[in-house]
Amino acid sequence: MLLEEQYIRLIFGLKLKQIRTEKNLSLFGLAKLTGLSKSYLNEIEKGKKYPKTDKIAVLAESLEVPYDHLVSLKLDKNLAPIGEILQSKILKEIPLDLFGIQENNLIDIIANAPAKVNAFISTIIKISQNYNLTRESFFLASLRSYQEAHNNYFEDIEESVEKFAKAYQIDVTKKITSEDLKEILTEEFNYIIDTEELSKHTKLTDLRNIYIPKKNTLLLSKEISEPQKTFIYAKEIAYNFLKIEDRLYTFPWIKFESFDQVLNNFIASYFAGALIIPKEQLIKQLKDLFNKEDWNPVRLHKILTSYNCSDETFYQRLTNILPTAFNIKNLFFLRFTHKKDSPTFRLSKELHITQQQAPHANRNQEHYCRRWVSIKTIQDFENSDQKKSSSGIQISSYENSTNEYLVLSSANKDPFKKDIYRSISIGMLLSPHLKRKVKFFKEDTFEKNVVGVTCESCSVKDCKERVSEPWLLDKKARYKEIENTVKSIIESYK
Structure with a gap:
């Protein structure tokens, strides 16, 4: 927790370093000018020490700045965002220790490169404003990173x-x-x-x-x-x-x-x-399932129903067990929600193990690919007479990528919200390890679908499921064409 005296020391150090740098003075030069030791000045600038009144007077006189300006907690506009961050609750709320970062280390980073840190903080603030990132969203993103x-x-x-x-x-x-x-x-x-x-x-x-x-x-x-x-x-x-x-x-x-x-x-x-869903029991059941030579969805359903749990709890539990017990680490978990007759599907929960898989949530109101089994199971459930749930499985082959995923999905109605449907999915990267581990996996066993991430960025031709034109892709292509034309013109003048 950043204490008030730490904040005062750090602000003084930041101001001293800024003034010294503006006057093109090295620490060695300032030491010669003031008669104070270089190591002492270095500790002041890093926010580790706060000089006594007589030392501040010497610094103010040597640097030709008013005493009051040096001790004021007000920062100029170049460093103001850092001051705002340090005074706010953000440093107290960010779970630094969760990621092995000590607050003192962060303060050292700020003190050593204030201008760069200031630019970084300003960028983060602008990004969060642009994407309407709430405090809760920030906390949940931190938790997800911790899980991953x-x-x-x-x-x-x-x-x-x-x-x-x-x-x-x-x-x-x-x-x-x-x-x-x-x-x-x-x-x-x-x-x-x-x-x-x-x-x-x-x-x-x-x-x-x-x-x-x-x-x-x-x-x-x-x-x-x-x-x-x-x-x-x-x-x-x-x-x-x-x-x-x-x-x-x-x-x-x-x-x-x-x-x-x-x-x-x-x-x-x-x-x-x-x-x-006890660990050892689930591991045994999954081993038996993976050792079968053929795929039968009933077997997975029997495992799920052997526990008093929802589909979501079961799929979440798989994300705990598969990476640890089976070394299946490249996987994702997704939860989509959909209001009946709405053109929008919302990705309300996600988790990516080992690496950021596609798809992942976007804040740009783009339309997620309708070829995903995650969305298809919702549509199937909405269009059927089923009361409990619908399920699906497919191999998702991503356009412009060599990655393919075996994706299992289940959809049902939200019992607490009128006309709201949801699906949960788990996707596993089709690596050589997965194919060896899962004996029932055969290329022709499961439906394979070429999928994109969003319609706006997808190059799949003649897609019957498309709900929006690929304007992001077209924009990128136009910029590339302009870039190549400019390059050609420049080269013609050589």
């Missing part, structure tokens, strides 16, 4: 789940029910569970639950399914068993107060998924 950096597998949480199961004699080889967990919540953690209150508030129909800490009461929607109820109870157990106090009180979340709440929400959700 760890291949979305966290051994400490897995071990906590095992300890909990042993301590409370939970048989993880059997399907865990909401009643199993409700008993622990009420008897061990003294929860009161109320299923009536939420139904009295028509404006809260999107919420599945609210936790009231003062009364240790969990308000639960009557509309939730058994798997959803089980997941909610498992999350509440995680908060209590792991002694997490800085937490969210609603599901889904309304707003985050701090990054710690974002991280703790993730930890509780991970714990819940790992409890409902």
Whole structure:
């Protein structure tokens, strides 16, 4: 946490360095001019020391600047963004320690290259303004980067789940029910569970639950399914068993107060998924599936239904297990939502392991490729009489790329939002390793589709699914043509 005296030292150091540089003085030169040691001046400029009054007077006189200007916390416009960042809550909110960065190191970077840092900060601010990046979006992006950096597998949480199961004699080889967990919540953690209150508030129909800490009461929607109820109870157990106090009180979340709440929400959700879908059992089932010589979607469905979970919880759990237990690390997870009869499909959740895969979210209101199985399963479900879900699988071959992905997708209706449909998908890069690991994989087993990222940037010809012209591609081609023409003209004058 950046303390006020740290801020004062750093601002003084930044101003001193700026004035010295403007006067074309080296540290050695300033030391000769003032009679102060070079090492002492260096520590001042890095914000590590703040000089006494007599030393400031010497510096002001030697540099021919007013004393008051030197000690003022006001920065000129070239350094103003740095001052704003240092005074704001951003440095306190960015989870630096999560990525192995100490705040002092960041301050050193700012002190060593203030102009470059200032330009970088200004660029980030402009990008965030252009894309309407909210504080919550920033927190969620930080969390996603943290997950991706760890291949979305966290051994400490897995071990906590095992300890909990042993301590409370939970048989993880059997399907865990909401009643199993409700008993622990009420008897061990003294929860009161109320299923009536939420139904009295028509404006809260999107919420599945609210936790009231003062009364240790969990308000639960009557509309939730058994798997959803089980997941909610498992999350509440995680908060209590792991002694997490800085937490969210609603599901889904309304707003985050701090990054710690974002991280703790993730930890509780991970714990819940790992409890409902135990690691060792899932690994065994996936090994059996991958060793089959032929593909049968019923087998995967049987694995999924052997757990008391939603499709999304199951697919999320695959992103924990596949990279760690099977070394299948190039994969992505996507969740799309769609309002009936709307031309827009929204990518509401994504995760990319090892590298940024295509597709990924864009903020430019472009139209995602309609050839993706993620979107097709939503369309299939909307156009069918199915009540529960529709599923699909395809090989997505990206235009202008050698990458191909085996993508599994499942779609259903959002039970809490009228006319809203959603799909969840997991895609695995078709690497030689994956083909060796998955015996049922054969090129002609699955439908292959050439896909783009967005219609606006896609060069696929005669695409019947296209909903927008490739104007971004056309624009790029026009610029390239202009570039080549200019180059040709310049060369003709040699």
